[in-house]
Amino acid sequence: MNIHAATYMKILKPTLLALTCALLLAFTNQFTQVTIESNQRHYEERVLREMVNGAALEKSASGYRVYRNGTQIGTIEPFITTRGYNGQIDLLIALTSNREVISVRVTHHEETPGIGDKIEQDVSGWIHQFAGRSAHDTNWMLSPGGDIDAISGATITSRAVTSAIAEVLSE
């Protein structure tokens, strides 16, 4: 009986500590969630403004329409892929009216630090290689089979971003 009681205590104490930690985390998450989401939105809006470089933006059903001097010059389409190496990757893809890529930005990802994070434009210029490409003039596979250079060590991340852009272009 004593041995049992001691064993139960051994299990009970860490369990209670774990519950305390879980409650603390749940409470903090609840408290910070709204602000964090609005911070993320502000960040995305800033990235959008950088992408269009002064042109006017108007929200549409699927994303944004971009206007310069009153005429529509293209669209920006948000896209979320779940085919990354670790969690989802949020992309913003700017296209001209004839569906040619103007620029692409990653606004959220959880890829490997130091390897997969090269998809961010602040970390490397990798994401710039998509500019000027369209569905027809490019083989949307990673090289050597296709036209897109992969990030070495981050093939899955590179493929996720590449196929996400190809998918948006083929819509």
Added chain:
Amino acid sequence: MTAINLAKEGLWKNNPALVQLLGLCPLLATSNSFATSLGLGLTTLVVLTLSNFTISLVRGLLDDETRLPVQILVIATFVTLADLSLQYWFFDMHQRIGLFVALIVTNCTLLGRAEAFASKNPIISSTFDGLMMGTGFLLVLLLMGTIREIVGNGTLFTNLHLLTGTPDMSIQIADSGFLLLALPPGAFLTLGCLIACKNVIDGALR
């Protein structure tokens, strides 16, 4: 151990970055500018102090079998709290160092101090030990960030305004830098030089 001894251990004699060589992954990855160094160094300092405090607080409740899992649990909880706090107050800084904040869990300095010190010592000295070890780590990180940013990029304090909320205070020191120091190998070279300097000073003192 007295407070002075604890301070000496953390800041110099047993410095986590220069002597124990713990926490190298975040140290090497985020030391390419002063601002990212400050961001990650401060986060590590806060998490280390809080986890040492908490682990010392609950040390009486734990047995040999459950001690390590609970220590990891406590560290992971504080790291997650720090991650949420950064996203709450310093979202732009989180965009730069966020990926590495999660890696603080794997910073061996934290588990090392929890196991070697906090689980055996009273609350006040454990908290102070965390504070000193964290400060020692922060200072080395800042020194590396400063050297690598000045020599590698020719700038200083780039992006620091993301942390302080003041206007941009970056300084352009040179037109360009010695790029090698800004790249990952530069982190190893800088750390190696710092360790060598410390050994020279220690030798001279002896």
